Amino acid sequence: MKRVLGGISLLLVSLIYLAPVLFMFIGSLKPDADVLVQAGSWRALWPDTASLExxxxxxxxxxxxxxxxNSLFITVAIVAGGLLVNSLAGYAFSRLxxxxxxxxxxxxxxxxxIPLEAIAVPLFYQVTLFGWRDTYIVQIIPFIANAFSIYLFYxxxxxxxxxxxxxxxxxGAGVLHTFFLIIAPNALPAFASVAILTFLTQWGAFLWPLMVTSGDAVRPLPLAIATFHSLPPLQWGDIFAFGVMMVAPVILVFIVFQRWFVRGVVATGIKG
Amino acid sequence: MATGTCSKRSLPTGLLLSAPALLGLLLFVAVPFTLAFLLSFTNLRLGSPLPLEWVGWEQYRRIFSDPAFLRAIANNSLFALFVVPLQTTAALVLALLLNRALGAVKLFRTLFFLPVVFPLSLVAIVWMLILAPGPNGMMNAAMESLSLGAWESRDFLRDPDWALPAIMLTSIWQGVGFQMVILLAGLQAIPRELYESAAIDGAGRGRQFLHITLPQLRNTLIFVMLVTTMLAFRLFDQVQIMTQGGPLRATTTVMFEAVQAAFTRQQVAKGAAMTVALFGIVLIITWIQRRITREDREIA
Structure with a gap:
């Protein structure tokens, strides 16, 4: 009985907690005017009208x-490049x-x-010097090598x-051979943790793209939704639809690979 | 003997394998980090007619007498002061509840972790509508029904007293799941026998929590609190999107001021000095963490 009550209260708490998410998903299906007008009532969380308009x-x-x-390409490139480069370094430091x-x-x-924020200003002028402004490269290359990933692999x-x-x-196998065929297959949890942590940080990147991109061509989603939000006319239904499209694929990936997400997050806590 | 030949053979290999990562860290962390220091001692300002000069500590004197920057440091500190304990307590309570929910742990862990996969910019935008002014705003309406009508609806993000708390709430909402997952793992790592023997000794739930759970979770708690403190001092996305530092600098932060200085006003050197100050703060926090955990090891 006590357990059932605990479960019910937990369910209530989680419903309140997830109200903003529900608000976004349900609002994305409603006419723009309704989203704003209904925000203060329960109807905000009830899909009385539903269209994909x-x-x-x-x-x-x-x-x-x-x-x-853009977002997928940049994030996948950073994750893939980071896994390769940082695992090799972690291996060299731990075993050679x-x-x-x-x-x-x-x-x-x-x-x-050293957080990105502490070096963002000179890094910006440095990449400007390289002629990298408004490219994919500028959003990928600086973030491949990562000290924390090296440490986790190590x-x-x-x-x-x-x-x-x-x-x-x-x-008689060479070092590279040993690494790719023997070590890496035995270290999949480390690769998964690093991949997920890198993904979580890079997928939401906002400050750096804000500094180095100026047009649609290479702009990633987190910055794009901010500019979309300030693009008149202010239509909340559209903004929520943008938000859903942007986050739904990630939620799906998260639900499928949940065990690895949790492991990845817990791996940060092992430090220190 | 075998190790001798081995080390000789892998002398270049080890360096070679780590070279791409080291090169990346050198070019995109170490060099800009050094540049940040160097720039902060110059007068570099784009488009300025003055020649580039070494000005010593001048930029630091300027930023530490600049009311906007001092306000920014105060805001970051306030943010840390409220968000760190509130978010950690909420995460701990959730983790404790989930730890007892047995079969449903996974379901609830999924639900509470969900906002962590939301980019901060999206979270900020959704919360702008939640915090919308007038009785039609979701937060205003919720407060009104909770207070049985006593609540006066307000424009949270344009009210100097409410803007920073509103951003705090937004940030806690997004970040609590991350902490909860780490704390839950910490809870699950506590040996069951500790509780069993405590129960035999007649210790109630409250005492078990104080004398077993908290001490066992100490390092995990310190870790999540310090990570959150560092994030508090790096606060930028929410401020840029929700309030632009206003109203009346009520939500400006070190990073927001640095971006304003370096990019909006082209005061590169000043912006660099601000980010170096930010690094100094991060360094102090790291040092405190080392101190606390080292003391712990000595005791244990």
């Missing part, structure tokens, strides 16, 4: 497909001997505490049994 409007008003492609290794690794650890590789490589070495 707002979705059609968004597609007609802005190049939504372009934004979606080379001169200067400890010093270099200490530098990597120190760089971990700690995971340290925990793998040494016998893995030793058997490979007896077979």
């Amino acid at each position: 707002n979705y059609r409007n968004v597609i007609a008003r802005v190049p939504f497909g372009r934004y979606l492609f 001997q080379f001169r200067g290794r400890n010093l270099l690794f200490a530098v990597v650890l120190a760089l971990m505490i 700690t995971y590789f340290l925990g793998l049994p040494k016998e893995l490589e030793e058997s490979a070495r007896i077979d």
Whole structure:
């Protein structure tokens, strides 16, 4: 009985908590005027009228497909590039001997505490100098190498049994061979954690695209919805439809790979 | 002997494997970081007729006597002061409730984690409508029915007293799920036997929480609180979208001021000095974390 009551109260709390999400999904199906007028009543969370009109409007008003492609392309490129580059570095630091290794690794650890915000201003002028403004490159390349990802890979590789490589070495396999065929397949949880953490940070990137992009061509979704919101006429139904289209694919991915999302998030907490 | 030949052979390999990452970190973290320091000691301002000069600590003297920047630091600090304890408490309560919900843990974890996959800019925009002025706004209407009509509806984002709390609430809503997931994992890692033996000794739920749960969760709690503190000082997206730092600087932040200085007013050096100050704050927070966790290790 107590458990049932606890469950019901938890359900109520989660309903209130998710009201903004419901508001967005349901509002996206309503006429613009209704969204605003009904916001103060229960009807805001009740789909009494449902049409895809707002979705059609968004597609007609802005190049939504372009934004979606930009966001996907940029995020996938950062995640893929980051997995490769940072896992190799993490492997080198955890399993290979080379001169200067400890010093270099200490530098990597120190760089971990520098947030993008602290270097954004000079980085902006630096990429301007490179002629990278308003490109995909400027939104991808600076974010591939990541000190925290290296650290996560490093700690995971340290925990793998040494016998893995030793058997490979007896077979005469090279370092790259060993890494890709023996180490990486045994470290899938580390790859998944890093992929998901990178995805979560990069998918929502706003400050940097705001600084370096100026047109629709390479603008990602989080910035695009902010400009869409300030684009007259202010139509909340359309804005919510934009929001749903932008977040629905991520919600689906999240629900399918939930276990990995949770692991990825928990991995951040292992630090320290 | 075997290790000797091995280390010789992999001397270049190790460097080679880490080279792409190291090069990236050098070019896009270390170099701009050094530049930020160097720039902050100059008078660089785009379009300025004055020649580029080394001005020493002048920019720092300027920003620390600039009322807007001081207000920004105060706002970031207030944000941290309220958001960190409120969000952590909420996350802990949720994690405790979920930890007892047994079969339904996964369902509720999904529901509460959902906002974490929402980009902050989308969250900010949805909340602008929730916080809309007048009795038709969702927040105003909810407050009115909760207070049985005593609530006077207001324009949260244009009210100097309410704008920052409104942004705090928005941020807590988006961030609480992330903390909850970490705390839930921490709770699930506490050995059951501790509770069992405490129950045998006659300790009630309250005592079990104080003497087992909290101490066992201490490091996890410190970690989530410090991460949230750092995020509080990096606050930007919500402010840029919801209030543009206003009204009357009530919601301006260090990062918002830095972007204003460096890009809107072209005061590159001043903007750089502000971001270096931001880094200083992050450094202090990290140092505090190290101190606290080290003390803990000595005790344990």
